[in-house]
Amino acid sequence: MMPRELLVAAVVLTAVSGCKGDKVLAGRRILETNPAGALALFQEAEKTHSPCFECKVYEGLAHEKQGDLAAAAAAWEAAIAIPDAVGKTEVSWRLLDTYEKLFEASKDRAERLAIAKKAAPLEVSLAAARAWANEALAESYRAEMKAAQKAGKADAVKAAASAIQALYLPVQRKRELAIEATEALKALFIERAENAFKEKVAAELAEQGRFDPDTSEVALTNRFTIPSPSKDPAFDPKGDGFKVALRKA
The missing domain is CATH 1.20.58 (Methane Monooxygenase Hydroxylase; Chain G, domain 1)
Known part of the structure; x- marks a missing residue:
């Protein structure tokens, strides 16, 4: 299977874009050996062709090769934000992978939460299994x-x-x-x-x-005062109905 990085490049190369030019081509040629120099060329190309999806994708790759994942993520965020750009899905997967690396590398709770909030919508749009x-x-x-x-x-x-x-x-x-x-x-x-x-x-x-x-x-209790015989003859202790009256009470 083609490595994801090369797959991204292949998608970009076949994209119909208005930002292709000598500087982009020159930057691609030296990307593997001189990512800093390639980045400068992509940024120069972007100044004359904006918005430039291809420039942003390759800027992200150049940042990644230099170990700056945060800058790579920012470049790919800008790339997928460009309307009607071809190749967004593959770049979105690459961005999601980068978010996860940044998330795992961070020890700051607030920063991790902010990264997760950015990545969560991508998981939905890409129907990510994990x-x-x-x-x-x-x-x-x-x-x-x-x-x-x-x-x-x-x-x-x-x-x-x-x-x-x-x-x-x-x-x-x-x-x-x-x-x-x-x-x-x-x-x-x-x-x-x-x-x-x-x-x-x-x-x-x-x-x-x-x-x-x-x-x-x-403590649940039932309090009852027995009436005097003069008030209620039924409660006369000497009467035959005294016990019955108590039970009813």
């Missing part, structure tokens, strides 16, 4: 969901859960994360109910000896 960027975003939203639960913010939990469901993920993965969101919301509901009980009812019940704040146990 959506690493969308999975990275899912884990980020999952962390937000847990933090929101800890902070007692149900709306934030719902927002993170909705963001997860909008990602390009396998159905089973979405289902697992949806269950986590449901459990988080359930826990928040129970916590709110318990807090409301403690604020509005617990103190009064504790004074009555019907609630233990240490164990959160509630």
Whole structure:
């Protein structure tokens, strides 16, 4: 199989472009041996033929050969942003690969998240089988969901859960994360109910000896005062119907 780099070049060479010229051809000839010199030629060609898809693609290759993946990604981002350019799909795959390398090389959480956000739409448009960027975003939203639960913010939990469901993920993965969101919301509901009980009812019940704040146990009792025989003859202990009246009470 042709290496991806050569495949990109082949696509570009066959593209119908208005930016071909002596400088682009000269740059291609020395790209392997002198990428810095080739880059300068591609940039010069771009000044007279803009927008130039071919120039941007080769600029990306020149940056890559010099080890500057961030600059390579920027060049390929500019290339695929050019309307009606031929060969965008292959360049998009190359860009996605570069994003992953940048993501893996970075130790900064914010930077990794920013890279994943750029890569995620490419995974969708290319129908990538392994959506690493969308999975990275899912884990980020999952962390937000847990933090929101800890902070007692149900709306934030719902927002993170909705963001997860909008990602390009396998159905089973979405289902697992949806269950986590449901459990988080359930826990928040129970916590709110318990807090409301403690604020509005617990103190009064504790004074009555019907609630233990240490164990959160509630003692359910049925209090009934037996009327005097003069008020209700049925409750006269000496009467035949006394026991029956008590049971009914």
